[in-house]
Amino acid sequence: QQQVKQSPQSLIVQKGGISIINCAYENTAFDYFPWYQQFPGKGPALLIAIRPDVSEKKEGRFTISFNKSAKQFSLHIMDSQPGDSATYFCAASSNMEYGNKLVFGAGTILRVKS
Amino acid sequence: DTEVTQTPKHLVMGMTNKKSLKCEQHMGHRAMYWYKQKAKKPPELMFVYSYEKLSINESVPSRFSPECPNSSLLNLHLHALQPEDSALYLCASSQRGLKNEKLLFGSGTQLSVL
Numbered sequence: 001q002q003q004v005k006q007s008p009q010s011l012i013v014q015k016g017g018i019s020i021i022n023c024a025y026e027n028t029a030f031d032y033f034p035w036y037q038q039f040p041g042k043g044p045a046l047l048i049a050i051r052p053d054v055s056e057k058k059e060g061r062f063t064i065s066f067n068k069s070a071k072q073f074s075l076h077i078m079d080s081q082p083g084d085s086a087t088y089f090c091a092a093s094s095n096m097e098y099g100n101k102l103v104f105g106a107g108t109i110l111r112v113k114s
Numbered sequence: 115d116t117e118v119t120q121t122p123k124h125l126v127m128g129m130t131n132k133k134s135l136k137c138e139q140h141m142g143h144r145a146m147y148w149y150k151q152k153a154k155k156p157p158e159l160m161f162v163y164s165y166e167k168l169s170i171n172e173s174v175p176s177r178f179s180p181e182c183p184n185s186s187l188l189n190l191h192l193h194a195l196q197p198e199d200s201a202l203y204l205c206a207s208s209q210r211g212l213k214n215e216k217l218l219f220g221s222g223t224q225l226s227v228l
Contacts, residue, residue, distance in 0.1 A: 032213045032214050034216075043118075043222050046216045049216075051214070100162070101159060103159075
């Protein structure tokens with residue numbers, strides 16, 4: 001049962017272009033939505049995160065757009081660079097009584113061509 | 115010290131062996147996590163420790179036994195593993211285990227079970 005659906009599986013973008021990754025969720029208990037970036041041989045690293053009371057959040061070249069009614073959110077990477085080539089995971093979290101339980105999407109492998 | 119350190123980086127073990135994975139952080143974080151990641155898949159939560167107490171066990175087989183001896187250290191004891199348990203095992207920590215906290219991941223232990 002995939003609680004967070006992510007697309008596309010892979011993405012090739014030209015240097016300087018915009019990379020867009022989409023995610024959708026079903027569980028309305030989710031109320032925190034981070035994006036993680038993972039390079040080969042490394043653990044995931046937090047990129048940017050949003051709460052559902054905000055429709056957009058921007059940090060540098062990275063922007064999250066959030067549509068609460070559609071239960072969808074997306075990551076936009078502006079001016080994509082070869083160094084952005086990595087696997088990107090969207091995630092969702094709800095605070096359970098017992099602790100933070102983070103659920104990841106399937107991941108998107110991004111390749112930025114120079 | 116602002117990182118999560120995992121040892122060993124690589125581990126090969128037979129199905130009858132007993133081994134342990136170690137995770138350490140010195141940031142004063144009171145929540146620590148074990149995730150399992152198969153190749154080209156997202157991380158899957160295994161266990162959460164909150165203030166040194168096991169707060170989430172995601173129905174993980176008993177051949178995986180977590181231990182949190184103190185607030186800085188997290189172990190994962192392995193016994194009688196199966197080849198399908200081969201994966202990257204990631205440790206993470208966060209300040210208090212709340213949903214809007216950044217999870218800081220280690221680089222993982224790449225485990226191969228023969």
